[in-house]
Amino acid sequence: MKNLLIFTLYLISGAVDCSDVIGFTGGSVIITCKHKRYSWRPKVFCKMKTQSECDSTKSAHSYQQNIWVQNGRISVSDNSQQFTVLIKQLGSEDSGMYQCGESGRWSHDVNLTVITYPCCSGPERMTGFLRDTVTISCSYPEEFTTTSKAFYRQTNGNIDLITDTTESQKGRFSVSDDTSSKVVSVRISDVREEDGGVYYCGALGGGESVSYESLFTEIQLQVTGSSTAIIIIIIILTVSVCVTLLLIGGLVLIYKLRHSLVTLDNQTATLNTTTNDYENDLPRNINISPEYYTPKAKSHQSDSVYQNLAQSAHQSDSAYQSLQEV
Template structure:
């Protein structure tokens, strides 16, 4: 009997568990795995990564709410709730791919093959603004292989991840303000939020769900930062923030609007001042040029008048008196000449005074 039990145990350890379940994640996203095994909270549960040679490197070991081992500082989380066990793997990277094992000592274990889907549709980060009291719609694209899977929408609060709504008909998380629809043809599902409130702001994730025999896996992708503002508008800002950061970084929409308005006002003021200075300079140059032209015109007029003016000859009457002394009569003979300027002729008058005649 002991020999048979030893052989069965040895065969089990060599062959491993019957099922190795595939779980798909996305770079930068998270994976949430719900195990369907009933868990005794007093028992010890472990999570390890399988290495060559059937060695399993322990990552987490816990007993109820007591964490015995955590080798990755919060990247991997085990959660006990109502005799159920949930495993969370955060911020997936290429080196996280591989075979893992989860189990309860001496009770059960389950192998998991973690793969990464690098579809470009599911590794982006979005920033969306929702106006308070209005409606906002968030769209999530997904790969074709998940077109028949359940779609869900998660919100991150600190380090916890809460499912808000899903396309499952038995979804217990339905909220009257949230609605979801799936466009299978275009591979897009949309979440609509009515009457946006301030506390709706935060980090959200799109997700697809696979329901297997032993587990239910939720693959979270496309990080969405929802900002609640007074005026709703979509932004193109892509903040470089880790996917597990609870609040988006960067300026708010109101701050960006104020900065843009201030910049526009300063530019307009500078343009107006430059325009006034230019007009003033042009007018000053025009006035100076006009004055110079007037001075040159006056100078030219004076020169022209001087050149064209016909000289006026005043009436000049010249009298020349020639006196000759007549030695016989002891008298002077006088000769008078007058120039008539009007006729340009000379009139001559000769008079002789004879002393004898008087």
């Protein structure tokens, strides 16, 4: 607290440089403060509540070299004659005047402006395949059309620079900037399992005393098995599905054929039964025929009787004639 008070009093009495820094809602910003009188004494970064007072909730102090010290969303590190400040998850309330410097020796004013832009609405998720090439593309605002672009990776809570547009190729990483469409692209070749993690697209700005790196897009890269293996698995699954459908279709066809054969057999059996019944009825019709002709025989017998009667009548005539003669 004493060092902060001394630092604040010094800022009021001494000359102070002022630099503008641009950040984006949801993004992060890395601010680097340098000075010719730089030493290994503790450094301070804070947001000014008034011209003479710092906001203790938005300040951080470095007491050891090469160690990041965190206070909420603000982290600071004193490293090789430069004082680095990282502010994460920027919001509109973070806009304002800040100061960074060395207690009792030097300081810089930093005017941070946080704006909202569609490119920085939230983290993007991507999938990369082992041994393939993955391309990460980020849109950037108009404010960074003429500035250098950079690509970062988060490691153990720290954000490390991987490459920027001043060096198009760096190992397996290559970067390109299409200023007409305002898109910066990074290609990672021969993707490995350890390449998975959180990356950031950013832009460089500022001057010699105060420089900054505005990280406007977060990318979460997940590395999985090779695309060739995925294709083979898809082919195997497709073939398996086709074979299964063919088997089902074959079984359905066999079932229908068997059902048709059973139906045909039943119809044949029914037809045979009907024919047999007809043949069994035919002899009974034949047996009826003699009975049908029997009455004719009796009729013939009646004719004989009639003839006999006629003869008897003829005999009566003869007797009549005999009577007349007497």
